[in-house]
Amino acid sequence: MFDRLSSLVIALTMVAIAAIFAALSGGDPLSIAIMAAAALVAVAMVYGSLPTAASEPLAGASPVAPATSGSLxxxxxxxxxxxxxxxxxxxxxxxxxxxxxxxxxxxxxxxxxxxxxxxxxxxxxxxxxxxxxxxxxxxxxxxxxxxxxxxxxxxxxxxxxxxxxxxxxxxxRSAIDAADRMRSDFVANASHELRTPLAAILGYVETLQEMNGDTDAATRDRFLAIIEREAKRMQQLVIDLLSISRVEADRFRRPTTTVDLAAIVRTTLAQLGDSEPARAADLVARLGEMPMPMLGDEAQLGQLAHNIVSNAMKYGRAGTPVTVTLVREGSRVRLSVEDQGDGIAPDHLPRLTERFYRVDEARSRSVGGTGLGLAIVKHIGERHQGQLDIDSEVGRGTRVSVTFPLLANA
Structure with a gap:
């Protein structure tokens, strides 16, 4: 309201000034033209100050909604x-x-x-x-x-x-479902693997108890040897389960410690030679004299080498060489273990790193395998940016190799 009143006062003042000027000048054409121009300006100012229908609706009228731009x-x-x-x-x-x-x-x-x-x-x-x-x-x-x-x-x-x-x-949700299935399968398989040796242990213990000391020494010793073997099998399974759990927990943390892969492999071969005297003479090491420095977890790399070499010793034919090779390939180092065993059919190769997967379950259990060795190798290799390759030919043997990046200045 203040704007319209101000505009009206200004307009009237302009007209009055123009009229006074025209009177003093005697009504000549120039003064009349000035007065007419002032009047037009006054009319324009008053008109511009009038409210529009959109800005000020009439009293009692509903406000008009702004035009929409269509669907969101x-x-x-x-x-x-x-x-x-x-x-x-x-x-x-x-x-x-x-x-x-x-x-x-x-x-x-x-x-x-x-x-x-x-x-x-x-x-x-x-x-x-x-x-x-x-x-x-x-x-x-x-x-x-x-x-x-x-x-x-x-x-x-x-x-x-x-x-x-x-x-x-x-x-x-496919990946989530797959992870859930893997977790369920893992629990089921672990329970089964633990239940089998536990049942054997309980069975032989119960048999010994029922004999009430009447058992001869040879039978008792045989039963106790079976109990010891099954207990060690359970122990190894628990160790492997804990290992794979720790490796999975660390898989996103890259190692930052400098280690020598050649020294780790030599130590592993010495330990296996002492623990497996029957096949110690079959180990053939081709490691070279040069160190192979890389960023790694010494304990995990030792476990990786132990699992690969021990598998070759278990499944290779007795009296045939188990060849362990360490060679530099550009900026990477390759650890290869080759045996001369029965080999593995091609359709089994893609599944060898699955937990508890076995090509021959009876033979695997007879040699003490838990079905987790290569799964652990896979996870340790991934943590160290390694590449795992498995080549095998039925009747001739298997070669397992892992390549790792060396230190940049090595």
């Missing part, structure tokens, strides 16, 4: 956000897919834009779930099992927008 799905900023999301997102209007980010296109195909969302996501549970949206209820998150391929699982949920618009969110 069409807003450029919204589209930009959708494109940045890494998981599949769909924007749906009236059951038609109007927006699909790159992840959704890779998963479902480019044809989904403009298609009915109930056919774009080809899964029975998804079709039923999306058909219920129009009823006014928003279903809970649904599992899409075996989607888009057998063995995979995705989840789907929505976020309602204005009107009949909504967003569909798809999340891949």
């Amino acid at each position: 799905l069409r807003h450029p900023d919204f589209t930009h956000w959708v494109d940045q999301e890494k998981e599949p997102l769909l924007g749906v209007a009236d059951n038609i897919v109007t927006i699909a980010n790159d992840a959704a296109v890779r998963l479902l195909g480019r044809h989904i834009v403009g298609a009915d969302v109930r056919t774009a996501i080809r899964h029975p549970a998804a079709t039923e779930w999306l058909s219920r949206i129009g009823s006014g209820t928003i279903p809970e998150t649904v599992n899409l099992v075996d989607f888009p391929r057998p063995g995979q699982r995705w989840t789907m949920r929505i976020a309602a927008l204005s009107g009949d618009n909504y967003m569909v969110f798809l999340s891949d």
Whole structure:
């Protein structure tokens, strides 16, 4: 109100000044023109100060809502956000897919834009779930099992927008399911492996107790030897379980200590020669004289070398060489262990580093294997940025090798 009153006063003052000037000048044409110009300026000022219908509505009238820019799905900023999301997102209007980010296109195909969302996501549970949206209820998150391929699982949920618009969110849960299965299998296998020797120990102890001292010394000694063997088997299994647990806990921490791989392998071979006298003479070491410095965990690298060499000694034929080679290859060093055993069929090779996987369960147990040796080797190698390779030929033998990066200035 103050602005309009001020403009009116200024305009009237200008007209009055122009009129006085015209009177003093005797009414000549110039003074009349000045007065007319002042009047026009005054009219323009008053008109400009008048309220518009949009800025000040009439009393009692409802305010007019500002014009909208259309659906949120069409807003450029919204589209930009959708494109940045890494998981599949769909924007749906009236059951038609109007927006699909790159992840959704890779998963479902480019044809989904403009298609009915109930056919774009080809899964029975998804079709039923999306058909219920129009009823006014928003279903809970649904599992899409075996989607888009057998063995995979995705989840789907929505976020309602204005009107009949909504967003569909798809999340891949296949890796989580696989990890859960691995954990369950690990617990089941570990329980089985511990239960087998424990049952043998309890059985022989019970037999000895029932004999009440009537057993001859030879039978008693045989039973006690079996109990000792099974107890050591359990002990080794527990040691391996603890080892793989520690290695997995450290797999994201790179070693920072400088060690000599050649010295570690020599120490390991000496220990195995003392513990396995029957095959000590079969060990052939080709380690060279030069040190092989690298960043590593000495205890873990020693365990890696021990597992590879002991496997070759167990499964290679007695009296045949177990050749241990350490050679530099550019900026890396390769540790290779080769035996002359029965070899391994090609279909078994990809699974050798799985926990508790055995090519021949009966033979593995007879030689004291736990099924965790190569799994430990794999995890230790990964922590040290190593590359594990297994080559085998049935009837001729197996070669297991691991390459590690050497120190830059070595």
